[in-house]
Amino acid sequence: MKAELICAGFGGQGVLTIGKFIAKAGMKEGKNVSWLPSYGPEMRGGTANVSTVVSDEPIASPIVSFPDILVALNQPSIDKFGPSVRENGVLIINSNMCPHGCKRTDVQIISAPMSDIAAEIGSPMVLNMIAIGIIIGKTGLIKYETMEEDLTSFMKAKNPELLEKNLIAIKRGIELGKQ
Amino acid sequence: MEIIAKRPESLTKTPFTYCPGCLHGVAHRLVAEAIEEFGLTNHMTGVAPVGCSVFAYKFFNFDMAQAAHGRAPAVATGMKRARPDMHVFTYQGDGDLAAIGTAEIVHAANRGEHISVFFVNNAIYGMTGGQMAPTTLPNMKTTTSPYGRNTDDIGHPIRVSELLATLVAPYYIERVSLLSPADILKAKKAVSKAIQYNKEGRGFTFVELISTCPTNWGIDPIKSRDWAKENMLPFFKVGCLRDKGEGVE
Amino acid sequence: MSKILMKGNEAVAEAAIRSGCRLYFAYPITPQSELIEYMAKMMPKVGGCFLQAESEVSAINMVYGAAGSGKRVMTSSSSPGISLKMEGISYLAGAELPCVVVNVQRGGPGLGDIQPAQGDYFQATKGGGHGDYRTIVLAPNSVQEFADMASEAFDLADKYRTPVMILADGMLGQMMEPVEFKTPKTPEEMEELDKQHNSWCICPNEDGDKKHHHEINSLEIDPYVLEKHVNDLYAKYAVIEDKETRYETYNVSDDNEILCVAWGTSSRIVKSAINELKAEGKSIGLIRPITVWPYPTEAVKKAIGKKVKKVYVFELNTGQMLDDVKIAVEGKVPVDFWGKVGGIVFTPAEIKAKLEACFK
Ligand SMILES: Cc1ncc(C[n+]2csc(CCOP(=O)(O)OP(=O)(O)O)c2C)c(N)n1
Numbered sequence: 001m002k003a004e005l006i007c008a009g010f011g012g013q014g015v016l017t018i019g020k021f022i023a024k025a026g027m028k029e030g031k032n033v034s035w036l037p038s039y040g041p042e043m044r045g046g047t048a049n050v051s052t053v054v055s056d057e058p059i060a061s062p063i064v065s066f067p068d069i070l071v072a073l074n075q076p077s078i079d080k081f082g083p084s085v086r087e088n089g090v091l092i093i094n095s096n097m098c099p100h101g102c103k104r105t106d107v108q109i110i111s112a113p114m115s116d117i118a119a120e121i122g123s124p125m126v127l128n129m130i131a132i133g134i135i136i137g138k139t140g141l142i143k144y145e146t147m148e149e150d151l152t153s154f155m156k157a158k159n160p161e162l163l164e165k166n167l168i169a170i171k172r173g174i175e176l177g178k179q
Numbered sequence: 180m181e182i183i184a185k186r187p188e189s190l191t192k193t194p195f196t197y198c199p200g201c202l203h204g205v206a207h208r209l210v211a212e213a214i215e216e217f218g219l220t221n222h223m224t225g226v227a228p229v230g231c232s233v234f235a236y237k238f239f240n241f242d243m244a245q246a247a248h249g250r251a252p253a254v255a256t257g258m259k260r261a262r263p264d265m266h267v268f269t270y271q272g273d274g275d276l277a278a279i280g281t282a283e284i285v286h287a288a289n290r291g292e293h294i295s296v297f298f299v300n301n302a303i304y305g306m307t308g309g310q311m312a313p314t315t316l317p318n319m320k321t322t323t324s325p326y327g328r329n330t331d332d333i334g335h336p337i338r339v340s341e342l343l344a345t346l347v348a349p350y351y352i353e354r355v356s357l358l359s360p361a362d363i364l365k366a367k368k369a370v371s372k373a374i375q376y377n378k379e380g381r382g383f384t385f386v387e388l389i390s391t392c393p394t395n396w397g398i399d400p401i402k403s404r405d406w407a408k409e410n411m412l413p414f415f416k417v418g419c420l421r422d423k424g425e426g427v428e
Numbered sequence: 429m430s431k432i433l434m435k436g437n438e439a440v441a442e443a444a445i446r447s448g449c450r451l452y453f454a455y456p457i458t459p460q461s462e463l464i465e466y467m468a469k470m471m472p473k474v475g476g477c478f479l480q481a482e483s484e485v486s487a488i489n490m491v492y493g494a495a496g497s498g499k500r501v502m503t504s505s506s507s508p509g510i511s512l513k514m515e516g517i518s519y520l521a522g523a524e525l526p527c528v529v530v531n532v533q534r535g536g537p538g539l540g541d542i543q544p545a546q547g548d549y550f551q552a553t554k555g556g557g558h559g560d561y562r563t564i565v566l567a568p569n570s571v572q573e574f575a576d577m578a579s580e581a582f583d584l585a586d587k588y589r590t591p592v593m594i595l596a597d598g599m600l601g602q603m604m605e606p607v608e609f610k611t612p613k614t615p616e617e618m619e620e621l622d623k624q625h626n627s628w629c630i631c632p633n634e635d636g637d638k639k640h641h642h643e644i645n646s647l648e649i650d651p652y653v654l655e656k657h658v659n660d661l662y663a664k665y666a667v668i669e670d671k672e673t674r675y676e677t678y679n680v681s682d683d684n685e686i687l688c689v690a691w692g693t694s695s696r697i698v699k700s701a702i703n704e705l706k707a708e709g710k711s712i713g714l715i716r717p718i719t720v721w722p723y724p725t726e727a728v729k730k731a732i733g734k735k736v737k738k739v740y741v742f743e744l745n746t747g748q749m750l751d752d753v754k755i756a757v758e759g760k761v762p763v764d765f766w767g768k769v770g771g772i773v774f775t776p777a778e779i780k781a782k783l784e785a786c787f788k
Pocket residue numbers: 229230231232248271272273274275276299301303304305306307312392455456457458484508509512
């Protein structure tokens with residue numbers, strides 16, 4: 001098993017964290033993982049993206065050119081990375097920020113109003129957890145339990161309310177992913 | 180329609196790369212307007228530093244050079260000596276000028292090099308993501324002073340204008356602020372004076388502009404200005420430290 | 429110890445602290461800044477010294493002072509800053525002082541850009557500063573190896589009293605991978621480390637000892653004395669070449685039709701391509717120099733199997749390692765090169781295409 005992911009969006013949308021949680025969970029489940037962000041001053045307010053690889057084998061290249069999974073939180077991300085998603089790959093779209101969506105028919109597209117759902121749950125910060133949930137529901141790349149354990153370990157004492165919202169967000173994402 | 184404000188012709192059409200609310204853009208404008216006012220656009224050249232204003236060489240609409248980190252005054256010296264008929268300025272941040280470039284600025288000033296220096300002090304390294312600068316205030320937290328600047332260990336902020344004012348040669352040294360519209364008007368006068376003296380070939384002119392870095396301070400642009408007024412201005416007092424043209428020695 | 433997901437820049441800093449480094453002097457620069465920031469945060473917690481210098485020039489000279497005082501000391505930077513350190517490194521080598529310098533390379537020349545590159549190979553392996561000297565250069569290709577090299581670099585530096593460079597790049601600095609750290613040095617081990625250099629370093633006279641006079645110096649004004657000094661340095665370097673050359677072979681066998689040579693980040697990408705072609709039945713080997721100085725010349729020579737038609741060098745520069753490979757190959761088979769510059773990292777697909785073309 002080897003899954004290559006790109007998460008992309010505006011800086012501040014938490015795209016780097018999506019990759020980080022996936023990598024961390026993969027590591028806890030005994031997989032090889034790598035996480036490689038775009039970096040530099042162009043990141044200020046601009047677009048950010050991160051390549052994440054989760055694999056049973058040692059990871060030769062951490063650079064993802066043809067993702068199996070693309071999480072696109074805004075339209076420029078679809079425009080930039082959409083064409084390189086592998087055939088039959090998974091494209092997860094935040095429809096609130098992607099007015100034009102993606103025209104490809106040879107990939108599995110899951111488009112959800114993640115910003116709205118996050119607002120509904122009560123915190124815009126949980127948007128990235130919805131995305132993680134969709135990845136879990138759709139691909140089973142990592143387990144819900146690993147995420148729950150990880151989040152609980154550092155949030156339970158500090159911010160139990162936010163922890164609760166994060167877990168709700170992941171579960172909502174899983175439902176969306178399974179549809 | 181009457182045009183009351185337009186982009187000075189001494190700025191190119193290249194959009195600024197600065198964060199929203201950053202005052203580097205204001206400083207560029209002041210310098211550009213002054214150059215234009217004195218009709219120097221065809222005989223002006225500038226040196227961009229390494230810092231957020233590294234792309235200044237793209238923004239000023241005349242020949243420009245880009246220098247290694249801190250070395251702009253040396254590069255400007257070379258240019259001025261090679262082409263005495265050109266007018267030369269440097270535009271530098273506080274990390275560039277007051278840390279790695281301390282030797283170059285002190286010696287250019289000490290030689291009374293016929294250049295103008297515009298020194299933008301925002302108390303931090305903006306470009307590299309918010310590390311401590313020589314001008315970082317006591318106890319101020321940055322990514323390399325995560326527990327606050329400890330003056331016992333790393334010293335107090337450097338007041339560059341005062342430091343240079345101990346030298347005999349500099350012709351004009353003034354510190355101004357960019358923190359309010361009224362301050363910007365005063366800053367404009369100082370920048371113009373530096374360019375005027377430069378045009379007249381009087382000697383080394385230096386303007387320090389107190390600025391902000393909303394992004395790395397983690398404070399929104401408006402509040403950043405208040406923060407700087409409260410915290411920077413008491414330490415970095417605005418005022419003229421040297422003006423040989425007006426008898427201020 | 430369980431694994432931690434960490435950036436290369438942070439992992440190497442943590443590993444250095446665990447190796448007994450308690451003095452660190454540096455100046456911020458992208459893509460290395462997380463290293464200096466980690467040190468700023470952690471050094472005070474372990475009672476060490478973190479100092480942000482006013483420039484790379486002063487940072488490396490602070491290293492000179494601390495190394496001359498017999499303590500484990502490190503500095504780090506990225507390409508433009510490493511250029512500024514080169515004068516200091518020459519002095520450190522001349523004065524035979526142990527220290528560790530990390531270069532998280534970015535695109536050059538000049539201000540270049542901030543993306544990963546391998547354009548400092550010449551500078552690192554052929555001297556860099558002035559005069560006849562060498563530095564040991566370790567080139568990691570993973571976050572784990574980057575971290576492991578911190579302790580290895582300190583050990584080598586102490587053993588041979590010489591500066592050791594870890595030559596990484598923006599990708600290794602910025603990426604996160606799981607790392608496992610060695611247990612930190614104990615206070616007793618730290619004390620031992622402290623004493624090991626007392627026969628030559630700046631240190632107090634112990635009561636009752638014969639008063640010593642140690643000189644930390646690279647000046648030898650008498651040409652014959654300097655000649656001997658340089659010859660002694662080169663005798664030392666010969667021992668290092670003999671004992672400390674490190675490399676990795678991957679898929680190297682007598683079936684190989686092509687032998688690739690790549691180091692650091694490049695080697696990972698090449699491995700990717702080799703794996704894909706292996707699945708298609710093509711046999712390609714890889715030799716990866718881990719020390720780029722001393723260079724594994726003999727190992728490269730030996731890795732050339734009987735069926736090898738071509739030795740292919742891949743780097744993120746314009747071919748700076750090419751001459752070292754050619755020396756090893758001795759003209760026996762053709763040597764080809766392909767690289768990317770500008771801070772662009774080649775993709776496995778690109779390497780694969782280059783290799784496939786060799787089979788046509
Ligand atoms: C020799 C060298 N060292 C370090 C750097 C990295 N660097 C780029 S900009 C900068 C500091 C900029 O801070 P400042 O001069 O205050 O300008 P600001 O961005 O705040 O306007 C540093 C350290 C470099 N480019 N070259």
